[in-house]
Amino acid sequence: MVDRIASLNRVASVPLPADSAIVRAYPLVSFADAYSIALPAEASNDPERLARFIFSQHSPWAAALMKLRDALVAGFGLKTAGSLANDAASRTERVGMFKIYSVAPNEIVMGEDDKHLDFRLSLLCPAAQDERRLILSTVVHCHNLLGRTYIRLIAPFHRIIVRSSLRRAALAGWPKA
Numbered sequence: 001m002v003d004r005i006a007s008l009n010r011v012a013s014v015p016l017p018a019d020s021a022i023v024r025a026y027p028l029v030s031f032a033d034a035y036s037i038a039l040p041a042e043a044s045n046d047p048e049r050l051a052r053f054i055f056s057q058h059s060p061w062a063a064a065l066m067k068l069r070d071a072l073v074a075g076f077g078l079k080t081a082g083s084l085a086n087d088a089a090s091r092t093e094r095v096g097m098f099k100i101y102s103v104a105p106n107e108i109v110m111g112e113d114d115k116h117l118d119f120r121l122s123l124l125c126p127a128a129q130d131e132r133r134l135i136l137s138t139v140v141h142c143h144n145l146l147g148r149t150y151i152r153l154i155a156p157f158h159r160i161i162v163r164s165s166l167r168r169a170a171l172a173g174w175p176k177a
Contacts, residue, residue, distance in 0.1 A: 009037070009167050009170045009171060010037065010038070011035050011036070011037050011162075011163045011166045011167055012035065012036050012037075013033065013034070013035055014034050014035065014036045014135060015034060016032055016033075016034045016137050016139070017034065017122075017124055017126060017135050017137065019124070019126070020107060020122045020124050020135070020137055021102060021104070021107060021109050021122065022109055022120045022121075022122040022137055022138075022139045023139075025109075025120045025139050025141070026118070026120075026139060026141035028141060029139050029140065029141060030117070030140050030141055030142040030147070030148060030151060031138070031139070031140040031142075031151045031155060032137070032138065032139045032140070033137070033138055033158075033159065033162070034135055034136065034137035034138070035135070035136050035137075035162055035163060035166060036133050036134070036135045036136075037133065037134055037136075037166045037167075037170060038131055038132065038133055039125070039132040039133060039134050039174060040132070040174060041132065042176055042177060043132070043174035043175065043176065043177060044174065044175045044176060044177045045106070045125040045132065045177065046125075046177075047103070047104075047106060047107050047108040047123040047124065047125055047134075048095070048100075048103055048108045048123075049175055050123055050125070050134060050169075050174070050175070051095045051098075051108050051110065051123045052095050052096075053169055053172075053174065053175050054123070054136075054165050054166065054169045055095055055096035055097075055098070055165070056096070057165065057168045057169050057172055058165075059164060059165075059168060062161050062164065062165070065157060065161070069154070094110075095108070095110055097112075098110035098111060098112065098121060099111060099112055101120065106124060106125045106126065106127055107122055107123065107124045107125070108122070108123050109121070109122050110122075110123075115143065115144075115146075116142065116143055116144060116146040116147035116150055117140055117141060117142045117143055117147035117150065117151060118140070118141045118143070119138060119139065119140040119141070120138070120139050121136065121137070121138050122135070122136070122137040122138075123135070123136055124137065134166070136162060136165075136166060138158070138162070
């Protein structure tokens with residue numbers, strides 16, 4: 001039983017899924033990663049519902065890192081979580097601070113465009129698989145030196161936060177189908 005619970009909380013680095021819409025998001029990708037976690041049989045496989053669940057489960061340390069990030073980048077004129085939250089009150093459909101770009105039966109694509117870089121996140125529930133999984137992928141296209149420097153600095157934190165967010169959602173108990 002303990003091994004089964006541990007396996008349901010295990011987050012694995014995987015290649016970008018070939019069937020994900022974000023594989024074709026940009027002609028030039030500056031950064032990409034993907035992480036997979038098992039979904040229990042009773043969990044929802046609705047990617048938008050899963051995205052809303054995952055991004056509503058912020059750990060205090062991740063929220064503190066976002067506040068620090070916002071304080072550091074505001075001086076460069078970059079979008080902050082606060083400015084995106086204010087945009088959430090507009091007509092733009094969002095999951096947390098992420099703008100929704102597309103929703104399909106097995107994938108939601110979110111992200112943001114800014115002057116230094118554009119990024120897309122995908123939550124994909126692959127259809128053809130023996131074991132039910134959720135894959136969270138990110139691709140980034142940098143526009144300039146500021147974007148390339150920014151992604152080099154935040155990439156290690158991004159990886160930790162993504163893995164932690166998936167584990168945290170699994171431990172909280174995925175929404176039911």
